[in-house]
Amino acid sequence: MQAVTSSSLTSAATAAHIADLQTRLLDYASHIEELATPNDVLDRLHVIISKSLPLCVLAAARFPIRDTDWSSMRPGKSVFLHNEVPKGWWEEYDALARGRFRPNLFLAKSSLTSHTWTEVRRLFDPVGVDRWSDDLALKFGMRDGLTCPVGGRWVVAFWSRRVLSNILTQPARIMIFAAANFAALRLEQLTGPDANRIGSSARLTCREIAVLRGVSTGGQTRDIAKALGLGEETIRSHLKKAETKLGVRNRTHAACEALRHNLIP
Secondary structure, three states: OOOOOHHHHHHHHHHHHHHHHHHHHHHHHHOHHHOOOHHHHHHHHHHHHHHHOOOEEEEEEEOEOOOOOHHHOOEOOOEEEOOOOOOOHHHHHHHHHHHHOOHHHHHHHHOOOOOEHHHHHHHHOOOHHHHHHHHHHHHOOOOEEEEEEEOOOEEEEEEEOOOOOOOOOHHHHHHHHHHHHHHHHHHHHHHOOOOOEOOOOOOOOHHHHHHHHHHHOOOOHHHHHHHHOOOHHHHHHHHHHHHHHHOOOOHHHHHHHHHHOOOOO
């Protein structure tokens, strides 16, 4: 009889572990509409994840469209903290973010969805003021974590007291990301739409997006009008409306703002 190696036992245990996590996450997705509050959504997600992995739910948030609009990030409104978040972390994060938060950098990091916080640090190698969120996390015992962006507007974040690189397998990461998507969808249903947030379809119309795309490629008003089969005054009108919605100074600023937040391809 062939001997059973320790590696094969480990693989079998890992497979069983993943199968158990998958079963519980499917149950979470199946019953998520029964969860009546944002706290319920996050707490149930925390219970499911923490049973299988050394991972805790940190928070879910829907981010503002402007760099300077951090004041709209209010707990219970656009930020939903899990009740086991280390005491005092949010208060310090909020105070530091008011002067240092950069949505473009945060979203760039968040786009690396399969990477843990420590893996992202190695990729970006932040220095100086860009290390503030990492240093603060370590201060509160958050050695690692995983941030899952959803739909260009929500993020659901997890944290751990352990380094996760060798703990979170790729199948586990995929399932965590899927669970974050279900959680964000339910949070969107419970909190309602917000036209002032990233990714809101209410922000820019299809024509405004098309016009800004033309500006972003260097097109002048007459060029954009010809390409879209519209009059030049119509193009100017669409630009003015887009500038007002985005809260910017001119067409170039509008195109840059839309590109930076992935509102136009």
